[in-house]
Amino acid sequence: MEVITLIPDEQGMVDWPAPSMDRKSVVTVGVFDGMHRGHRAVVGRVVELARKTDSFAVVVLFDPRPGLVHRYAAAHDGAEPPAGTIDADALTGVDQRLRVMDGLGVDRVLVVRYSLAFAAKSYRFFLGQMVGKVGMRTLVLGADAAMGNNREGDVEAIATLAAATGVFELDVVDDLGPGYVRIPADATPQAPTEPGEPKDPTEGMTKAQLRAWSKRHQGRKTRVWSSTNVRYLLGRGRIVAANEILGARHGVEGVVVHGEERGRMLGFPTANLGGRIDGYLPVDGVYAGWLVDLGPAAADGAADKADAADRRDHGTVVRTADHSDIAARMAPDSGYRWPAAISIGTKPTFSERTGLHERVAEAYAITDDGAWLDLYGHRVRFEFVGFLNPMVRYDGADALVAALNSYVDQTRSLVGA
Missing domain, CATH: 2.40.30.30 (Riboflavin kinase-like)
Known part of the structure; x- marks a missing residue:
């Protein structure tokens, strides 16, 4: 499994790795803290679809957790947590999550250092980057996922965007478990x-x-999950x-x-x-x-x-x-x-x-x-x-x-x- 660590610049821009010329990607996005059953269902679906379509199974993983970054900023006049800040509420470290993803068959994990500037980008911009820079043909999300500035990119909004542009498909996984x-x-x-x-x-x-x-x-x-x-x-x-x-x-x-x-x-x-x-x-x-x-x-x-x-x-x-x-x-x-x-x-x-x-x-x-x-x-x-x-x-x-x-x-x- 290839792991690529990416650091956004001060404007929140990421130098995404060049896509393959002959293979597209099936992508999911999130923190995946704990890699619980819901997370495994989503990542497993990514691998399943990638194998069916001869695509790369790609996970975009945010680190540190957005909750830590936003709470720290709220308590420190908009400052971001310094590198190496311990997240005492994280269920698992990144290495533990990578280990599970490797076992599930993921081909590539893009570990993005989550920053406030990166978080301010709209979900439309982010998904455009996924299509154009990462080669995304299918996006896999959990049933109540949301992304982008103010979490405006919920499943309904992303489904509308996918239908309107026709450049990627959205696959929604029922990861709600027992409710x-x-x-x-x-x-x-x-x-x-x-x-x-x-x-x-x-x-x-x-x-x-x-x-x-x-x-x-x-x-x-x-x-529950x-x-x-x-x-x-x-x-x-x-x-x-x-x-x-x-x-x-x-x-x-x-x-x-x-x-x-x-x-x-x-x-x-x-x-x-x-x-x-x-x-x-x-x-x-x-x-x-x-x-x-x-x-x-x-x-x-x-x-x-x-x-x-x-x-x-x-x-x-x-x-x-x-x-x-x-x-x-x-x-x-x-x-x-x-x-x-x-x-x-x-x-x-x-x-x-x-x-x-x-x-x-x-x-x-x-x-x-x-x-x-x-x-x-x-x-x-x-x-x-x-x-x-x-x-x-x-x-x-x-x-x-x-x-x-x-x-x-x-x-x-x-x-x-």
Whole structure:
């Protein structure tokens, strides 16, 4: 899969790659945060149509998320977030999304750095660029997609434009899934207070009770298959429901660093994620899941630095993304995967980069022989299967060890290991 990173100029213009002279493109556009079932349906349709018409399957991917850019601008007198700003609300980093797209068979991803000047372009101008510069013959969108300045380019407007110009076709995918749900307007994370997977608070309610609940919590109508709903569920510890929407286990990734090593003293050494964590951390608590060793991180870090330099100097970076090694490591029967009890906690200090409390994520890998895994300097992935327990302060080491042993047993049971 070819990945092309594009940086708009100050006027929001993009130097799109030249189209193929003999093959057209089937294109979709969006952020695809989380790559949930709705996103997979849209991208899968792109690949399907591209194969039928001998075209390129192309995804135009915006990074950072438009929501982050517009919120930052509103809070900083129209300024844009500086490069490297951490998006603590992103479900997945770009690399995780690219990995899924590669697995679905996408030929080319155009990663466009989203800017306010770029966002100010009309949808008509943008689609003209797609046809003339990218060779788009078919545009694939979800049922409620919108693009362009003030999101004026909804599906109806784009369908009208396609019919009037005759230069491209619009294919609309029914990506709505099971419909809609209402989530509280104040959807800030709230840790469960009881052990076990939290339940839907509206489960079993009558229509009248649901209306009353929605009014009390100022419930917003939200698609079930949406990044917003997944973020809300993870913020309540409802891992099973979130994973159902994602169509895969939610995961976060980072590099293992030395921690305080308290777990090792108790016989439960953990892999601690340090620095930048790629992916949305669920609410504080103890979870059952998996730890996957993605390999030494040094080479990736060097590549990231080179890539950043190229983007700074040239504005465009073309590379070939080969995720076969990581896919093999993540496979269900991989020797680089272990059941793990995962702990997430919050420090009392704020991060200067995010303005939020710092989070700590660590995992105890359950190995067959009980051996400790030396993963320092490796990039690892924590995959979440279910919520086990709220964060609890135990009275003494014996009580803590007993609780840790219980988490290990529960983890084995939940992951089927």
